[in-house]
Structures are given as structure tokens and as C-alpha cells.
Amino acid sequence: MSSPGSGIFSGFTKLCKGLAVMLVGGHIVVQLLPVSVTYLALIPARTIPFGWNLITAGYVEQSVHGVVVSTLGLLFMGKLLEPVWGSKEFLKFIFIINFLTSVCVFVTAIALYYVTMEEKYLYMPLSGFHGVLAGFLVGIKQIVPDQELHLLKIKVKWLPSLVLLLSIAISFFTPESATYLPTLIFGTYIGWIYLRYLQRKPESKLRGDPSEEFAFFTFFPEFLRPIVDPVASIFHRMLCGKSEVSSDSQGYTLGGAPLLGSDPIEASRRRERGARALEERLAADKLVAGLNSEEAHVDESDHFKIKTVHAKEMLENNQSGKNFCHWCNLDMKMCGFGYSTYVVFLALHVSDFVFGIVDRAIFIFVIAEEIRSHNIRRQRHHTIFHFNSHSFDLYLLTLLS
Numbered sequence: 001m002s003s004p005g006s007g008i009f010s011g012f013t014k015l016c017k018g019l020a021v022m023l024v025g026g027h028i029v030v031q032l033l034p035v036s037v038t039y040l041a042l043i044p045a046r047t048i049p050f051g052w053n054l055i056t057a058g059y060v061e062q063s064v065h066g067v068v069v070s071t072l073g074l075l076f077m078g079k080l081l082e083p084v085w086g087s088k089e090f091l092k093f094i095f096i097i098n099f100l101t102s103v104c105v106f107v108t109a110i111a112l113y114y115v116t117m118e119e120k121y122l123y124m125p126l127s128g129f130h131g132v133l134a135g136f137l138v139g140i141k142q143i144v145p146d147q148e149l150h151l152l153k154i155k156v157k158w159l160p161s162l163v164l165l166l167s168i169a170i171s172f173f174t175p176e177s178a179t180y181l182p183t184l185i186f187g188t189y190i191g192w193i194y195l196r197y198l199q200r201k202p203e204s205k206l207r208g209d210p211s212e213e214f215a216f217f218t219f220f221p222e223f224l225r226p227i228v229d230p231v232a233s234i235f236h237r238m239l240c241g242k243s244e245v246s247s248d249s250q251g252y253t254l255g256g257a258p259l260l261g262s263d264p265i266e267a268s269r270r271r272e273r274g275a276r277a278l279e280e281r282l283a284a285d286k287l288v289a290g291l292n293s294e295e296a297h298v299d300e301s302d303h304f305k306i307k308t309v310h311a312k313e314m315l316e317n318n319q320s321g322k323n324f325c326h327w328c329n330l331d332m333k334m335c336g337f338g339y340s341t342y343v344v345f346l347a348l349h350v351s352d353f354v355f356g357i358v359d360r361a362i363f364i365f366v367i368a369e370e371i372r373s374h375n376i377r378r379q380r381h382h383t384i385f386h387f388n389s390h391s392f393d394l395y396l397l398t399l400l401s
Contacts, residue, residue: 015087016078019094020071023129026060027067037062041125042102044109054106058098060127070129077136083280084143089199093139094132096198097191101131104186112178124178131183135191137163142195142214160188161219192216 029036039050042057061067082090105126113121137160145157154162167184171177196216197208212218216232217225 011079012075013078013082013087015082015091016075019078020074022059023061023067023071023074027062027064030060030062037125037127041127042106043123043125044106044113045119045122047106054102055095055099057102057127058129058132061129062125062127066128066130070133073133073136074129077133077140081136081139081143085139093135093191093194093199096194097132097135097187098129100190101135101183101186104190105131105182108182108186121178126179126183128180128183130180131187134160134163134184134187135194138188138191138195142209145213157218164188192219 026040030040037060038046040053040056040060041062042053043050047053061070078090085093109121109124109126113119141157141160145155147156148154149156149159164184167177167181171181195209196214199209200207216236217229220228
């Protein structure tokens with residue numbers, strides 16, 4: 001019988017399960033064949049001949065805790081994002097974020113080498129799925145920004161910012177920060193760029209999310225936004241100017257009026273879809289809990305049936321019980337209609353004496369079942385036995401109270 005908390009670990013999509021198997025498989029390969037890190041991980045000095053590691057690096061976890069966090073993050077965040085985006089868009093997001101994050105990390109490592117002239121930036125093997133996980137957090141921020149996490153008492157929209165802030169703080173105390181910090185930063189930023197400017201929306205045939213609620217300054221607290229917004233505008237024009245021109249040419253506005261899907265209404269609809277998907281997931285978990293309680297009820301019914309069988313065996317094996325049932329059967333055949341009520345009452349009074357260890361409720365069930373079976377098997381000329389149901393119910397409640 002499944003436990004009530006099992007619903008938390010159910011509902012994972014087939015695509016997420018397949019990707020999780022790939023992450024675990026990549027970790028096993030690296031552990032069994034350490035030389036494979038040279039060909040699968042991102043090593044900037046060897047990326048030029050081994051260009052494929054820009055793709056493979058994101059799916060290789062070199063540590064046990066890394067593969068555990070990546071696998072759980074993929075399963076749980078994918079369970080929320082894939083139903084909203086669709087499997088094709090979800091897989092496309094993973095591929096694009098992973099590849100572009102690897103490219104940015106490669107360029108950063110080369111730049112750090114020329115600035116510091118330290119060869120560790122060229123030969124340090126970089127890999128991991130955490131860049132895509134950071135992009136997933138941005139996607140959740142877009143879909144359900146106002147959903148509150150009960151454990152942390154914060155809204156989902158602050159998760160990407162808090163993860164980056166915590167990672168930067170830890171980097172001051174760990175020498176391995178270069179292996180994960182650039183990946184997290186670029187994964188978050190590229191995930192935001194893709195969702196903000198590039199993601200295609202089938203319902204409106206437009207790209208991106210131009211709503212103010214998903215602007216870059218929303219990653220920062222209120223007191224920093226006046227400082228961040230001008231800087232973000234500069235990078236916006238430098239890096240995303242082409243995308244903005246393309247958006248205008250496709251008609252985000254027409255005569256100053258926003259088109260369908262290009263205004264906050266479209267963003268609100270997308271958030272509603274995300275909230276609806278989350279509610280459906282919670283409803284599914286409650287359904288699993290209800291099934292568990294039903295299974296417990298079935299177990300109680302089975303226990304009752306076992307006790308009933310035990311009572312019947314006692315009736316068959318006890319000589320007094322045989323005589324008593326034989327007498328009841330003869331008297332009911334002789335007296336017919338209505339007299340069975342008296343027989344049952346008398347049986348209840350003597351049950352404690354004849355069958356002391358049998359519950360009265362079980363004894364009632366056995367007697368009633370015998371009367372019903374007799375009525376079903378009776379011939380046309382036989383008497384129909386029944387008792388006053390109202391009086392019997394009152395008497396039963398009195399005995400069980």
C-alpha cells in the first residue's frame with residue numbers, strides 16, 4: 001500500500017525521466033572511465049578540436065551530489081514546466097540554454113586566462129546541468145511569479161535571484177567557484193533572454209514576453225531598480241536590439257495599440273496556465289491521498305470478513321451453536337413471517353453465553369446473512385423471513401454503544 005506522501009514523487013513526465021536517466025548514465029560513465037571527462041566535459045584549451053563538448057558538457061555530472069541535485073531539479077521543475085510549454089518546446093529550451101551557456105563559459109574562461117595568465121582556466125574541466133536548472137527557475141518565475149513557497153515563505157519570482165546571490169556569497173569561501181558560478185549566471189541570463197525575446201507562442205505567433213512583470217529589473221529588489229534599469233537598458237540595446245526591431249516589425253504594436261499576446265494580458269494568461277497546471281498537480285496529489293485512505297478502508301473490510309468467517313466456523317464447530325441454529329431454523333420455518341425478529345433478539349442474548357469471544361456485531365452479521373441466504377434459496381412454497389428493520393437497527397445501536 002502506497003504512503004500518503006508518494007504523490008509527491010509521481011506525475012513525472014516521460015521526457016524528464018529519460019533525461020534523468022541520461023544524467024545518471026553520464027555520471028556512471030565518468031566514474032567508470034575517468035578519461036572520458038577529456039572528451040565530454042568542457043575544457044577550453046581542447047574545445048577547438050573537441051567542439052562537441054559544448055553540447056555534452058551540460059549533461060555530465062562529475063560529482064554524486066551534483067547528479068542528485070540535477071536529477072531531482074529536472075524531475076520536479078520539469079513536472080511544472082513541460083505541461084505548460086509542451087514537450088517539444090521544453091526540449092528545445094534545454095538544448096538552447098545548455099549550448100549557449102557552454103559557449104559563454106568558454107569565452108569567459110579564455111578571457112580570464114588572458115587577464116590573469118593562469119592556465120587553470122584553460123584546463124579546468126567544466127560540466128554540469130546546473131545552468132539549465134537556473135534557466136528553469138527563470139521559467140517558473142515567468143509562469144507562477146506570485147506562488148508562495150510555504151517552507152521559505154517567499155514568492156517564486158525571487159528564486160533565481162536568491163540562488164545567484166547565495167552562489168556568489170559561497171564563491172568567496174570556496175576555490176572551486178569557477179566551476180559552477182559562471183554556468184549559473186549565464187544559465188539565468190540566457191534563460192531570461194530566450195523567454196523574454198525568443199520563445200515562440202503558438203497561440204499568438206509572436207515571440208517573447210514583453211510584459212513589465214518579466215523585465216530584467218524584476219530580478220532585483222525595489223531599492224536597486226533605479227540603478228539597475230539604466231544599465232539593463234544599455235545591455236538591452238547592445239545585445240537585444242535586433243530582437244526588439246524584429247518584434248516591432250512583426251507588429252507588437254499597431255498604431256500604439258498592443259496586439260494580442262504582446263501586452264500584459266498575454267503574460268497574465270500565461271501565468272494563469274501555469275497556476276492551473278500547479279493546481280491540477282496538487283489535485284492529483286490529493287487524489288492519491290484519497291486512494292490511500294480508501295485502501296485503508298478496504299483493509300478494515302477485509303478484517304471484518306475474517307472475523308465473520310471466524311464466527312461462522314465457531315457456529316459450525318460448537319455443538320451448542322449447532323443446536324441453537326437448528327432450533328432457530330425450525331422455529332422460523334414453523335412460525336414464518338415476523339417471528340425471525342424474536343429469534344434474532346434471543347440469539348443476541350444467548351451469544352455471550354454460547355460464544356463468549358465473538359463480537360455481538362459479528363454475530364448479528366452472521367444471523368442476518370443466514371436469513372438473507374435462506375430467502376434467496378427458498379422455493380415458491382417456502383416462507384419469506386425478515387425482521388422489523390427499524391426495531392433491529394435501534395437494538396443494534398443499543399448493543400454497540
